[in-house]
Amino acid sequence: MLAASASLLNIPIVILDVGDDAPAKQIVARPPADAHVDGSFSDPEKIRELAAKVDVLTVEIEHVDVDVLDEVQKTHHVVVHPSPSTIRIIQDKFRQKEHLQAHGSPVAASLSVESSVEAIHAAAQRLGLPLMLKAKTLAYDGRGNFVVRELSQAQEALTFLGDRPLYAEKWIPFAMEIAVMVVRTVSGDVQSYPVVETIHKDNVCHLVFAPLRSRDPTLSARARGVAEKAVQSLHGAGVFGVEMFLLEDGQILVNEIAPRPHNSGHYTIEACETSQYENHLRAILGLPLGSVALKVPSSAMLNILGASNDMSELTSFAALALTVPGASVHLYGKAACRKGRKMGHVTVVADSDAARDARLQPLLAHLPGGAA
Ligand code: ATP
Numbered sequence: 001m002l003a004a005s006a007s008l009l010n011i012p013i014v015i016l017d018v019g020d021d022a023p024a025k026q027i028v029a030r031p032p033a034d035a036h037v038d039g040s041f042s043d044p045e046k047i048r049e050l051a052a053k054v055d056v057l058t059v060e061i062e063h064v065d066v067d068v069l070d071e072v073q074k075t076h077h078v079v080v081h082p083s084p085s086t087i088r089i090i091q092d093k094f095r096q097k098e099h100l101q102a103h104g105s106p107v108a109a110s111l112s113v114e115s116s117v118e119a120i121h122a123a124a125q126r127l128g129l130p131l132m133l134k135a136k137t138l139a140y141d142g143r144g145n146f147v148v149r150e151l152s153q154a155q156e157a158l159t160f161l162g163d164r165p166l167y168a169e170k171w172i173p174f175a176m177e178i179a180v181m182v183v184r185t186v187s188g189d190v191q192s193y194p195v196v197e198t199i200h201k202d203n204v205c206h207l208v209f210a211p212l213r214s215r216d217p218t219l220s221a222r223a224r225g226v227a228e229k230a231v232q233s234l235h236g237a238g239v240f241g242v243e244m245f246l247l248e249d250g251q252i253l254v255n256e257i258a259p260r261p262h263n264s265g266h267y268t269i270e271a272c273e274t275s276q277y278e279n280h281l282r283a284i285l286g287l288p289l290g291s292v293a294l295k296v297p298s299s300a301m302l303n304i305l306g307a308s309n310d311m312s313e314l315t316s317f318a319a320l321a322l323t324v325p326g327a328s329v330h331l332y333g334k335a336a337c338r339k340g341r342k343m344g345h346v347t348v349v350a351d352s353d354a355a356r357d358a359r360l361q362p363l364l365a366h367l368p369g370g371a372a
């Protein structure tokens with residue numbers, strides 16, 4: 001999606017990812033002379049190879065080798081956005097929590113936990129049950145989270161989370177999950193997109209509704225304020241996705257920040273005057289930012305997750321989505337389908353929430369793997 005936005009602005013993009021048919025490489029072809037890089041975003045040599053080919057380097061995942069990003073920024077005279085120091089803080093979710101807390105952002109109580117049954121019991125003693133046990137590193141789509149409901153699950157949690165370093169968070173019985181995309185220019189100005197409601201299923205983003213409907217007239221400004229403040233505590237330009245919990249009493253807590261375009265901002269492609277991808281490019285290249293305002297009264301984004309390794313389920317779902325007015329289908333071109341893998345999404349726009357919900361209904365009823 002970033003590559004698609006870049007191609008509209010004649011911005012040449014070189015991509016580092018595994019394989020010649022990696023999704024982003026399907027969007028921008030490069031002549032052999034300045035071809036894309038074939039390799040892993042965690043391979044230092046490949047990152048150096050990419051850095052040597054570009055003026056500005058950005059990431060779409062935070063699980064990268066930050067030391068190498070630091071190095072190429074110094075030795076290859078390439079600008080890295082967001083700054084490696086920001087990625088270093090964010091890629092360790094516990095360090096991120098400590099950073100946010102130290103900078104005055106409201107977060108759930110948390111503590112570092114050794115990988116032992118006793119340590120989990122002690123954490124539960126301090127933070128209560130249920131306890132949200134999380135891997136500090138390499139976590140995404142809830143794959144680093146385990147909800148400990150009873151002390152007897154401690155061993156199961158350790159087995160599930162493997163040998164990654166762990167921390168525990170107090171369980172937050174949120175009324176709603178909300179998110180704000182914030183974009184920051186190289187000179188530090190920030191703008192925030194509308195507040196959205198996000199609905200997760202099994203720890204994975206399922207639906208996003210934009211704009212957020214609330215009876216609290218102060219909520220939108222408060223949530224944008226919290227998100228902007230959190231982003232201002234970090235360095236570097238680009239788009240940041242700020243996930244937050246809204247509590248029953250109206251209080252807002254920051255859950256986590258993604259230092260990049262984010263799933264909860266996919267709706268901006270069809271629903272806002274400038275998409276998160278285009279504004280990410282504009283921000284990191286020093287171009288004027290585009291308006292972050294909504295351009296439709298109502299929108300929703302539905303993730304398409306694989307139900308099995310049967311690709312044909314996706315094809316038939318996409319064919320149905322094409323018959324829904326106001327629906328835009330995005331399939332990511334991933335080579336293999338797997339249960340729980342994000343394979344694409346659909347954004348629905350409409351003149352009212354009622355019309356949006358009516359358009360969404362047949363899609364929810366026919367999701368791969370059965371109705372939502
Ligand atoms: P992402 O794919 O967004 O990076 P992640 O794997 O880093 O996700 P989190 O955002 O930490 O995981 O958690 C995933 C979901 O789990 C949250 O969106 C929320 O629904 C739930 N969750 C996380 N932390 C808590 C908590 N402390 N209390 C209650 N629910 C939580």
Ligand code: MG
Pocket residue numbers: 139140141256
């Ligand atoms: Mg995360």
Ligand code: MG
Pocket residue numbers: 243255256
């Ligand atoms: Mg998250």
